[in-house]
Amino acid sequence: MKFAVIVFPGSNCDKDLYFAVKDSIHAEVEMIDYRETSLDGFDAVLIPGGFSYGDYLRSGAIAAHAPIIKTIKKMAILGKPILGICNGFQILTEIGLLPGALMRNRQNKFICETVDLRVENSQTIFTSEYDYDEIINIPVAHGEGNYYCDIATLKQINDNNQIVFRYASDINGSVDNIAGIINKEGNVLGMMPHPERALEEIIGSDDGLKMFQSILKSHMNRVNL
Amino acid sequence: MTEPTAEMIQETKLYRSWGLSDQEFQTIANDILDRLPNYTETGLFSVMWSEHCSYKNSKNVLRKFSNKSERVLAGPGEDAGIIDIGDNQAIVFKAESHNHPSAVEPYQGAATGVGGIIRDIFSMGATPIALLNSLKFGDLDDAHTKYLAEEIVSGIGGYGNCIGIPTVGGEIAFQARYKKNPIVNAMCVGLIDHDDVKYGKATGKDNLIVYVGAKTGRDGIHGATFASDEFTDSNNTQRSAVQVGDPFMEKLLMDACIELVHEHSDWIMGIQDMGAAGLVSSTAEMASKAGSGLILELDNVPQRETEMTPYEIMLSESQERMVLCIKPKYRQEIIDFFTDKMLDAVVIGKVTMDGKYKIYQQGKVVCDIPISGLVDDAPEYKHVGIKPDRITDSKEQFKPEIESLEDTWLKILGQPTISSKEYFYKTYDSQIKANTVVKPGSDASVVRVRDTKKAIAMTNDGNSRMVYVDPFIGGQMAVVEAASNLVASGAIPIGITDCLNYGNPEKPEIFWEFEKSVSGMAMASRRLNIPVVSGNVSLYNEFNEIAIYPSPMIGMTGLIEDIDNVVTQGFKDSGDLIYLIGETRNEFNGSEIQQLQMHDVKGSLNKINMDQVESRFNLILKIITNKLINSCHDLSEGGLSVALSEAAFENKLGFQCEVNMPTEYLFSETPARFVVSVSKDNQKEFEDLIGNNGAKIGFVTDDNRMNIKTIDTEATIELDEAISIWKGAISCLMKKN
Numbered sequence: 023m024k025f026a027v028i029v030f031p032g033s034n035c036d037k038d039l040y041f042a043v044k045d046s047i048h049a050e051v052e053m054i055d056y057r058e059t060s061l062d063g064f065d066a067v068l069i070p071g072g073f074s075y076g077d078y079l080r081s082g083a084i085a086a087h088a089p090i091i092k093t094i095k096k097m098a099i100l101g102k103p104i105l106g107i108c109n110g111f112q113i114l115t116e117i118g119l120l121p122g123a124l125m126r127n128r129q130n131k132f133i134c135e136t137v138d139l140r141v142e143n144s145q146t147i148f149t150s151e152y153d154y155d156e157i158i159n160i161p162v163a164h165g166e167g168n169y170y171c172d173i174a175t176l177k178q179i180n181d182n183n184q185i186v187f188r189y190a191s192d193i194n195g196s197v198d199n200i201a202g203i204i205n206k207e208g209n210v211l212g213m214m215p216h217p218e219r220a221l222e223e224i225i226g227s228d229d230g231l232k233m234f235q236s237i238l239k240s241h242m243n244r245v246n247l
Numbered sequence: 248m249t250e251p252t253a254e255m256i257q258e259t260k261l262y263r264s265w266g267l268s269d270q271e272f273q274t275i276a277n278d279i280l281d282r283l284p285n286y287t288e289t290g291l292f293s294v295m296w297s298e299h300c301s302y303k304n305s306k307n308v309l310r311k312f313s314n315k316s317e318r319v320l321a322g323p324g325e326d327a328g329i330i331d332i333g334d335n336q337a338i339v340f341k342a343e344s345h346n347h348p349s350a351v352e353p354y355q356g357a358a359t360g361v362g363g364i365i366r367d368i369f370s371m372g373a374t375p376i377a378l379l380n381s382l383k384f385g386d387l388d389d390a391h392t393k394y395l396a397e398e399i400v401s402g403i404g405g406y407g408n409c410i411g412i413p414t415v416g417g418e419i420a421f422q423a424r425y426k427k428n429p430i431v432n433a434m435c436v437g438l439i440d441h442d443d444v445k446y447g448k449a450t451g452k453d454n455l456i457v458y459v460g461a462k463t464g465r466d467g468i469h470g471a472t473f474a475s476d477e478f479t480d481s482n483n484t485q486r487s488a489v490q491v492g493d494p495f496m497e498k499l500l501m502d503a504c505i506e507l508v509h510e511h512s513d514w515i516m517g518i519q520d521m522g523a524a525g526l527v528s529s530t531a532e533m534a535s536k537a538g539s540g541l542i543l544e545l546d547n548v549p550q551r552e553t554e555m556t557p558y559e560i561m562l563s564e565s566q567e568r569m570v571l572c573i574k575p576k577y578r579q580e581i582i583d584f585f586t587d588k589m590l591d592a593v594v595i596g597k598v599t600m601d602g603k604y605k606i607y608q609q610g611k612v613v614c615d616i617p618i619s620g621l622v623d624d625a626p627e628y629k630h631v632g633i634k635p636d637r638i639t640d641s642k643e644q645f646k647p648e649i650e651s652l653e654d655t656w657l658k659i660l661g662q663p664t665i666s667s668k669e670y671f672y673k674t675y676d677s678q679i680k681a682n683t684v685v686k687p688g689s690d691a692s693v694v695r696v697r698d699t700k701k702a703i704a705m706t707n708d709g710n711s712r713m714v715y716v717d718p719f720i721g722g723q724m725a726v727v728e729a730a731s732n733l734v735a736s737g738a739i740p741i742g743i744t745d746c747l748n749y750g751n752p753e754k755p756e757i758f759w760e761f762e763k764s765v766s767g768m769a770m771a772s773r774r775l776n777i778p779v780v781s782g783n784v785s786l787y788n789e790f791n792e793i794a795i796y797p798s799p800m801i802g803m804t805g806l807i808e809d810i811d812n813v814v815t816q817g818f819k820d821s822g823d824l825i826y827l828i829g830e831t832r833n834e835f836n837g838s839e840i841q842q843l844q845m846h847d848v849k850g851s852l853n854k855i856n857m858d859q860v861e862s863r864f865n866l867i868l869k870i871i872t873n874k875l876i877n878s879c880h881d882l883s884e885g886g887l888s889v890a891l892s893e894a895a896f897e898n899k900l901g902f903q904c905e906v907n908m909p910t911e912y913l914f915s916e917t918p919a920r921f922v923v924s925v926s927k928d929n930q931k932e933f934e935d936l937i938g939n940n941g942a943k944i945g946f947v948t949d950d951n952r953m954n955i956k957t958i959d960t961e962a963t964i965e966l967d968e969a970i971s972i973w974k975g976a977i978s979c980l981m982k983k984n
Contacts, residue, residue, distance in 0.1 A: 031495070031498075031499060031589055032409075032495050032498055032499075034409075034410070034411025034498065034679060035411070035679065037680070038679070038680060038681045041681065041697070042681075072411060073408075073409040073411075073494070073495060073498075075495065076409065076493065076494065076495025076496075076498075077409070077495075078495070131401070131673075131674050132401075132404050132405075132408055132674045132675075132676070133673060133674065134408075134673060134674070134675060134676045134677055134678065135673055136678075161678045163408070163676040163678060163679060165408070216678075218681060219678050219679075219681045221681070224684055224695065224810065225678070225681055225682065225683060225684060225695075226678075226683075226686070
């Protein structure tokens, strides 16, 4: 399986994701420049955290106009797994692959800590290795992670089982404690917490491992069909 | 505006307002130039000869430090010191103060302090792996102090979080003397392979000088001079001397420079960041190190504003700029390389062999002075110190009064300097890069070196109360305390960087504090074989003539050879035995409890037995490498009562202890002591090893209580109550109107 890690100017979790794929599931992975227009040969797309374009204007707003975006949208239509973490989640909402928006944390401060997340949907290609309702320990690090969507959208994503992770307790003011959502088709996941920082006990938690294992396993199942 | 002529400068003594003395001006005119300097030249001399750039008041004292050990690859004089960690790898680290800018424009002042120290690291070719900071504020009882604390912390986070380097640790203390003059020291640690080290040199005739990064604006002009002056009520709003930071730009610049050094090392001769005194300091120092000369064409310098004068261009401290010295044949390659990274790179000059610093604007020579005059001939002042009246030789110790141990214990845990700093450090991304093994809030922070078994431990320390009551021993204590932090995590201390924050050195009492405390630090670091490889001096930290406490900050790094040996401070298992290593003495001068009960600190400190300290460090490292202990915490402010509490808080485990000492000794601050916990299985082997260097004082419990018995009383505190006081103290003060 071959992963693309998209690198925008200002991305800063790109290398962490690269190592995550390489070291945890030993899959192929390449860093892809935001000016590229082809992702031929790649099976999955990872959009890393960071401050693309310095978060100027609005987080993710300028990255949404980079050349690679069109290609990412095509990959989404093709049903390839696309995972946006932190700034990656913000970009996915900016380009309309996921509903809602990420606003400034209600406390108006950046927050970095390892938090409890509840797995709300373990039937996705990103979470199949987790148990439903499992509590996992994953770090967050964001200033704009306060997820918002209107009531109609909230009902819709609830009804469609699109809420994949919730914070076990309110950390930033997100609607319904939402930490991660998936698109209706089930191949685009955006989340604020950083599973790539939770792959080894020595750095505090390895609860993120199952996410990368899920993606790999789902891929293998598809290939072997 | 037309600039004053050389004669007018001499006549009106304009140079005085830029920090040059009459004597210094005469030296420049008579001995160095043999003519009067023009406006631009006067400006260049005034910044290059400021304390901030020339260390003219402190050089003589700084020579006391030893910068040698078998591990040192480069010491002071470079952007940062370099220390070998084996396997062809090294760490590069330095700390820098940004006190003055942070006092007037706290967010940007602190942010650009972080940006500046990061540039010092990647300009050597190293990849930054961690940031730390040491902050000292006034008491959290007035709105302005809270504003400074809030903004400074968010400036530090704003820069570090965006550029993507974890802020893993540091220290924060509070004391009234820092009210209008906060201390903001930032440290950066980088990792490098030996062969990748680059130095800031402009060598080789006709090699080109290339400017990379942000455009030059009018911000930060005379920042270095400003940093070498005191604050008063009427002189505290020099906001124009503060720079504005752009971490996004620096991220581009950092990644590009590191890639350039790794992939195209042969293109470049030298690389240097533009920090204090901007273009003049960086280029002149590059030429000075190489013994060369330079020609600069100011018309080529990218400018953000129109009609900038040579003076403004040369002195601007606009951020996120670098200078390279390159081989001419790679000119186009280098420009293309940076253009691809969205960065401007422009040739602004070339290397000559005549030792001259020649600057042109619109075809006219605007500066023609010898490099050596600018860099090497800065005056050096030997001040004479006078012992301040408060310093006493009396051996008398403060006697704490403890009516209720419970009350005093809880009160100490709620003191801002003791209590949890989570309110602040939670806003720093401490985990990015996924290498942080021990996070903020511990004795030392630990970052692993990916693809090896190694880890680097680091800490920032400096208890200025101790330095205030007794500069020499307080200075020794700062080194011992930092080393204790590293040793407690299982690391061998390998190097020091410092920030020396003091008042006006022209005052004999201040100079005495400076000299004595540096002597103390130098003595301790030599004795423990921990070289001082880089550092920074910040003087003139005064407001309305009242100086801050003498506040040296020790930034220390340590090496952990095997990451499996990392030890943390929290108790791990109920039933584990608790030992106190090191003797507790009647020592309360300069302590937290003295501050709490007297609202002041005074008295002298007892001599430190450095032989004993050294052997104790070796003992702790041995019991750690023999895997005999489950936790280790060093004792510092607040003494045993606080150390036991903090060990209990981490994993919410209680303890039951009995000590053979008077109650007040629970708050003694005798240095180089440790609390360790040991599983019963290891008891015998552990006790054989420590001999009479420590004593069993109790065991870890899981009943949510902290219980302690002394020879004259007994106290029990609910763990939850203690945690809520300790954790909530700062956020409570910050939110109170």
